[in-house]
Amino acid sequence: MISKVRTMLRNKDTSQLLKNFFSLAVLKLVNAVLPFVTLPYLIKVLGIQQYGAIVLALSLMAYFQAVTDYGFNLSATREIARHRANKRQLSFIYSKTIITKMYLLLFSLAVLVPIILLVPQFKEDLLVYLLMCLMLIGQTLFPEWFFRGVERMGYITVLNLIVKLSFTIGVFILIKAPQDYWIYPFLLGISYIIVSLISHYIIISKFNLKLIFVGIKRVKKTLRIGFPLFINQFVPNLFNNTTNFLVGMILGKASAGYFGATRQVVQLLTVFNSVVSGVAFPYLIRYKEKFDIFSKYYLILIAAISVFLLVVHQYIFDIIGIKYSFDSEVFYILIAGFLAIVFYSVYSTNYLISRGYDKIVMRITIIASTIGFILSFPLIYKFGLLGGATNIFIGQLILGSGSYFYFKKINEGVKHES
Template sequence: MKVLKKRLSANKDGKALASNFGYLMIMQITGYIFPLLTIPYLARVIGVEGFGKIAFAAAVIVWFQTITDWGFSYTATRDVARNRDSLEKVSEIFSNVLWAKSLLALASFIILFIITELIPYLKENQILLFITFMLVPAKILFADWFFQAIERMKFITIFDLISKAIFTLFIFVFVKEKTDFILQPLFLSLGSILVGLASFYLIVFKFKIKILPPNYLEIINTIKNSKDVFINNFLPNIYNSLSIVLLGMWGGSVASGIYDAGRKFVSITHSFMVVLVRVFFPYLSRNIGKHNFFEKIHLTISAGASVILFLIAPFIIKAFFTPEFYEAILVLQISSISVFLISLSGVYGTNYLIVMGYEKKLRNITVVCSLIGFIISIPLVYNYSYLGATVVLVSIQALLGFSIMFLAKKVKKENLSKERNYV
């Protein structure tokens, strides 16, 4: 560790990586602490049915969140990282992304309103869905991708900490009975909007980013240039979130609650792995030759995390949930390998193929795998409820992760061969 620390401190890039990793570590640690405080309380107060309703709404809205993001979290981060010495160019990129996201958010809300009016089950949960949708504009305001691109993770950490603290406090103060489950997404959304406004103010006044008037052609080009990354991000959400939506419609809120409880700690663990992906992304955008170093660190940690999560699954579920959630133990054990499988996509897809400009090839793999996931999710969820949803998710994550890995290694080999021939 001392040797690694010395190497990181030896140059400007290394210091930036070390600093950003440290701040994001703080963010992830607090990201563990706050949910660990609220999960047992919510499980006891709102029960498995309330958990299921919240999970259902989140699964629907994540589609619209992905549409609004449109892959900008990666393409805009990459572009700003490569042009961060030009305030004029960064302002142009930021403004185009801001207006593009706003347009996509408006279209998303219109679609949400229409489908909630037409589909009876969604109509029953319309208020919950609208409240949860507030996370979409909050995410637009909280441009964490910008702070990531300029490698100033300190600000993301501070804002995230404030948001989680406010959200957690309100949960304990106001959620007192089962019918209060709707307050969970409300407080989460309001806290996120507040932090989004603060971060937006900081971007404009501290970093002097100019918000340029919307230019229709520039907005359309911005959307077109990120369409491949969008497809790569959106399609996996179809079979992932579709499983929860189908569970809510066919199995009821209880089945959704069990599935969500089992997946909860996988998501928390995966959020830790995202730290490495996010910290290294702007760095690798400028220094792709360091990818092998990143690859070894990330995959080693993720493999160990999957094993540990599998072994302690019974203890985790029994420690944080009431007996009505105990069936989630098997869900967590099956899902534990997801930490490693998702890391394959992050290491070889996000932090290599996208950095190298192979978005279209990555998109093609994602399209095929996602269509398979979409097809098999319907019979498996219908016949095997939350276990079927779990098997679908893990199976497609494996197919997607290893397919991306093989493509990335092939590209690496071809590029290495070209360099040797050039020399």
């Protein structure tokens, strides 16, 4: 057994996969755990009302972040993974992706800023919403798709850790009263912008790539080709992010704060799933025969972790300061939804999309998101936070079950042909 493990570790591809996993794990866990560390402090110092204002602002930004992402974390990653040995082609993919994202950013800001200035509920916390635009700029510029594609996440992990630690320290040092809540989006935005700029310097200097001119025709073609994956990435906001958004708009900023804090706990699991899925995606594109082993052991691991979190969640709630009616019930429903979304990550992202079935995934996503969007208002209006959690679960259940259905259908067809 030990000799087999040693042989696997000596294998170049396996070794690189493990390096990518731990690099991306550190990156994602830093992004999730450090905000989680500040959560009890923010709720205590700012109060649930002001923290809820931050959650509501983040939910508004999420719509436009999905627009600027445009599915590039999958489409650009897939292109780069296929052409990683061709420097000229990599420069072209890098350039067209960045330039297209800049067009999307300008469009998003042109729509977002007037909304912030005109909607009364947003004008109450005007500075917070405007400073959140810095985060949108930084996230748009962040080239995670490139490092995923070349399977070299280690370059930015240390830099990201330094920036995020600085952000966290800044929260504890600078935020001392409820009126300091504007500092949170400012620090968050600056941290994203700094790490993004340094990441591009690494790409140009270490990978010897060039930023070349890409015309508007190529930008339009890139948008057209990536549209199915954009729909796949954006449409879930119709039930996922809209639920957060409507909780704040209908039930108030305090409810948005409690609901956001509860989802932050579940987010720890979501980040872990994102790490594994992100690392596995380019690997499974090259080694499709490894999918069965990956899916089997990963689903067992996720089930075990979820059960553990269900057992200890009340202790976590006590530490953070989460206490409201039906808090455990809301958490149980969100965990059930998370398990469904893991099926979606495994069978949609790492099976269907890796094999080019983008339109099938788009169809599943549209159906799930449309149903979730339609149900969001009546469920939240009638059942409050329980309704919000249930709405998220319904959408995620459709995503997970639909992905598994098409996986079985396509996989059985492949086996029959062979």
